[in-house]
Amino acid sequence: MAESAISATKEKKHSTELLTCRVGEQWIGFRVQQVREVVKQQPRTHMPKAPDAVAGLINLRGRVITELEVRKVIGLSARDEGKPFHVAIVETLGGEDFGLIVDDVGGVIVLDEQAFESTPQSLDSAWRQVSDGVLKQEDRVMVLVNVDRFVGLTVPSLGGVDTADVTVH
């Protein structure tokens, strides 16, 4: 993907900050520039017949945002009823914001360029599709998630195309 190549070169020049989140056992990172904010559980409107990954719509200070359940996209089992979660509000190149539901939020780390590696074949295939690379830390491997590709995966009519290619009406 051209887009990821650009961001990769960018990252070599500037150190990038990542927001770390946990989904199931997997730690993932989002580029801080693409994260608007992290919010707690919001009252949500279920949308009948929406794609599987869509948890519903939330009202974020008057803006309507589509919430996506990361666990669903990745193929993990549903979260236990009543277990708290966080929503990372991310921005895509297509201009639309999405709420990504994660189990937990770690913190912001500065990307260590030395530790950044290309996505290994051993990574779970679902993660591999959305990974821009992995970061090996002492006890864990963190996946750098390409938000646009992630969202693209959840739109059935697009069949996994980046949201960057889609102009929001």
Place this chain on the structure above:
Amino acid sequence: MDEELLGEFLTESNENLAAIEQQLMDLEANPDDEELLGSIFRTIHTVKGSCGFLNLHYLEKVAHAGENLLSRIRALKYQVNEDIVSLLLECADAITQLLEGLEETGKEPELDHSDLIARLKACEQQVAGADAGESAAKTSDKVDSDDAGAAQASITWLDDMDASIIEALQGERLITAADVIAAGFARLKDIQPLTSSDALKILGIARSAAQTEEQGEQVIPTQAEEAPHGEEAVVEAPVEVKPSVAKETTAQQKSKPQKDSQTKAPQKAQTKAKKPQSNASIRVDIELLDELMNQVGELVLTRNSLVQMVRASGSMDLMRVGRDVDQITEQLQDQLLRTRMQPIQTIWSSVPRIVRDIGKQLDKKIKVVMQGEDTELDRTILNALKDPLTHIIRNSCDHGIEMPSVRAENQKQEQGILTLSAVQESGFILITIHDDGGGIDAERIKEKAVKMGVLSEEQAATISKKAALQLIFHAGLSTAEKVTNFSGRGVGMDVVRTEIERVGGSVDIDSTVGEGTTLRIRIPLTLAIISAMVIGCEGQRFAIPQMSVQELLSTPEDSDDWRLIAGQPFYRLRGKLLPVMRLKQALDLSEDDTLHGSIVVVDMGDRTFGILTDQIYGAEEIVVKPLGIHFQHLNFYGGCSILGDGTVIPIFDCNGLASMIQISSDVDAMQQLQEDAEVGEVDKQQHSLLFNQAGMRYAIPMTLVERLEYLKPDAIEKTATGEILQYRGEVITVLRWSDLLGEPQASKEADEEIYCLILSDGDPNSGKRMCLQVDDVEDILEVPMDIKKASDNPLFLGTTVIQEIATEVVNVFEVVQRADPDWFAHQAGNASMKVLFVEDAQFFRQLVIPVLESMKFEIRIAEDGEQAKKVLETFTPDLILTDIEMPNINGIELATWVKAQPHLYHCIIVALTGKQDANLDSLGSDVFADVLSKMDSQALSENITRVLNEHAGHHRDSAEQQTSQVLAKPPHPSSYQSVHHSTRQSAQESARKVA
């Protein structure tokens, strides 16, 4: 260049040019209207004059050529034809185009109009040549034709003078003002047929004309002095909104400066610094306005939450502030919405021109009629409507309206009429486009649809006419026999529908072969805020745009009106089967297949269906927000909104929902079959109320029964003239059935409630009501009414058998007339009565017309039978008044002809004679309802009223044929009854036949 002066010039020119297009078309219709021609000439003349001063060369050239042509036409009183008008329109277009360029960039665009100019010149020569031929013939050998052309060229300064004088001057070769001055008074007065005063006058005009020519350039600076007034006006003027003009202009300025500096270097600095502003208003970028609109939308939502919180707090102070915020927000929203509103005229104004051009190209005669031009719509919607509307109009002109020859063959006026109308209907605008053309043949559409594979043969066989017509909105279906310049490529109507639906509207079509086609577009007033019905289903709320909601029904599950066909529920609503969608199943919310809850009846124009849901909360104004990319493929969602409590609510798109209910074509077909069967049944049946009185059973058709009331006996009060009942603030006459029959009232306890039938003429405003008191109401049944035995009593139509019991069928018309002999007179005197008056003598026309006018009829006049026939092609009167003795076709022949016309069968024809004591028998003809004398105005008015009264019921009858076949023509007021007894009997006969 002087900016203020240029601005002033643009404002003035734009104002004038805005009208010129219409003026030119009016001129085309009335080539003799000199005043109009003068006004057009002055506009172009002013433009040209100012151009010279402002150094606008391209503009000057075009305007000059146009002015020359106009001045020639004016001088020669030449009758303009279509070609000349077309050319002049083109000239006006070119001027407008140049002015637009000038306004946007501040400099004159370099547009080459030399071809147009050449054609204008050629046309001018042609006009001159044509006239030269004429005048040459008139003035014989005095002037040869070539010279005459030249002579006429500059004698325009004398256009107020008599043609003979101008001719004479030409003869003397006194062409220009200078020539005339040079010739002097002495020579002028000797020229025949000029008198001394003529000579003086001509000399005076010549002097002032010569002066004007010299001073021409000095006139303009006075305009510059007036300019400051224009600036003051800016403050008060209403804001005119134009989309992103500012942006475009900036872009153009950015891209052009280099070119500018090369071509017109001295002007460049000024142009960049300041753009001339032509209108007394400011322009706001539509994006800014949209942003404002969004923010106000947010404010409305925040206000909603605030108001709820304030209410919960219970603090009086807070409540007061809350109320203020509430009101201010509402006003703000309202006014902001209004800034975006524009009259539909803004997109309609181009229609006459489009129609004219198409008409000319296709050799068709088409007139445009517009109604409701000032209806306002949101700008975004207007813009979105422009293209579809143009397309529809082109279609109507191209395929709808027939060639004049075809129209003539079909007894239509050669000129087709295209009617555009717009009306506001509770938050929506209904736009109707009607043409009186050939109509669309549903069968042909079906054929084509089958050929294109859109429909299967079976579907085509079962589809209704209306549904078939809607197929023209299907991609790839165009019924045009050949492709023309304007339409017929088979893309279009589907695009029209898509475009209209995109802005939340709907469109449907109706057409009758030979009579014309009507397209109806329903559009929300504004896109951003809509009124929606909030419903609840499985604990979730959804919104349905109010625009699509036709009605709400509460339906118990055990209702008899449910039908299940192939698993698809239908609800029987007024004799039709309404397909119903179980919302919870359609949205996969639940497997529950019970039929409990409420139905929202949704009308999509071409189809109506019900949405079965758990609750209906009510209507709410909501701000529409778009949904994200995850919902693009779900066409039943139209967007979402945020309710007062902060909850996000999905908004349905009823078009999408409608497609969900198309579960299978089998169901559709079955529905159709079922519907047809049921309708057929309904036609033969009639709702009737059965009641008993003294052991006899009576049936009264429900046609006039408005309500059945169950009242205390003392509700009926006695007055000097009879019994009355106070009903809904009115006093209405009470008749007791027992009294009508001449039987004693059934004895009842004083406090036992009695049945009162409220009979009404169906018009809620007219207030014609009466009460019929009956003893014992048995049932209301839908029963076939088959009159077995006619009755001699005018109170009854006859006897029928209902549920194996002989039942007397009550003649409702007789009953109401017993209560009020003028029951139908009210309708006869109605202003909507149409009357055709045929009379060849001017004297009698003048005598009778005022009488008809005083009776508030809609009147058409024909001078003989021949003309009357023409009028009757397009006018269907209720009453024809005709003279007997007339040239061409006389009154009896006319009446006989009218009686043979199926669409005129209900016309009442009355003969008017000059004899004092007119009577029917003297004519020996039975085509007239009556013969009246036209000599006595007073008697005539009374007699017409009487005749109408006698036939009023007949009228009603035909209007309500569908529902009241068994009702005979009502009897006439008793004073005439004996005379017309035979008519009554034949009416009853016809009633029996129907039954």
